[in-house]
Amino acid sequence: MVAAGIDIGSTGTKAVIFDGEIRASVVVPTGWDPKAAGLEAYRQALECAGIEADEVQSIVGTGYGRVSLPIFDRKVTEITCHARGAHFLYPETRSVIDIGGQDSKVISVDAQGRVAEFAMNDKCAAGTGRFLQVMAGVLDVSLEQLGQLAVGATPVPISSMCAVFAESEVIGLLARGTDKGSIAAGIFHSIAGRIQGLAGKVSLSHRVTFSGGVALNRELCRAIGTSLGVDMCVPQAPQMVGALGAAILGYEA
Secondary structure, eight states: OOEEEEEEOSSEEEEEEESSSEEEEEEEEOTTOHHHHHHHHHHHHHHHHTOOGGGOOEEEEESTTTTSOTTOSEEOOHHHHHHHHHHHHOTTOOEEEEEOSSOEEEEEEOTTSOEEEEEEEOSOOTTSHHHHHHHHHHHTOOHHHHHHHHTTOOOOOOOOOSHHHHHHHHHHHHHTTOOHHHHHHHHHHHHHHHHHHHHTTSOOOSOEEEESGGGGOHHHHHHHHHHHTOOEEOOSSGGGHHHHHHHHHHHHO
């Protein structure tokens, strides 16, 4: 049995080929055409796995762009897929924090990797990957440099909870000569506070997995872990967790 999972996100599209183990995983930019990105990610994943499309028995779609492709046998929410993917990678997982390009989620997971409850921030870009991109742009640094700036810096308070107002607040801090490192640390501290607020709405376990591309930022991981008082498991490729979960659901079906 071979299954594929395709996660079409706002910034990246991921595809995983799964047959009980991960055969291949690929990520491509979503760009302006989610359908084309999904098909390209799937094509590359098949090529990497060394199999033909007719060998795949199930294709499951997830992510905001899951409505884009007609090839899906089944469409599943990213909440369900991230829970299942995180549980496969770390069976002891009982909570999942997923920060995507446009939203943030805290998910409580049972012993079988099923969603028990969740809280989601989908009304504002603050605390998401897009928010980090905007803040890095204001500071005129890359996302990687944003994390480096924050290391060891004392965070300056970023009080605005709205992404647009936070951008204006950061511009004001720069105009007053505030150190960029302190601003970067303040940005991460602000995001950690938003995640803490979401986590307060569910039963958060100490066995937490951090998924989504934003999890690649080590300083943000540290800030969130400190805020929640937990040690987080971060997969080697955290952006692939949703696609992996989708593939597993197809395989199990």
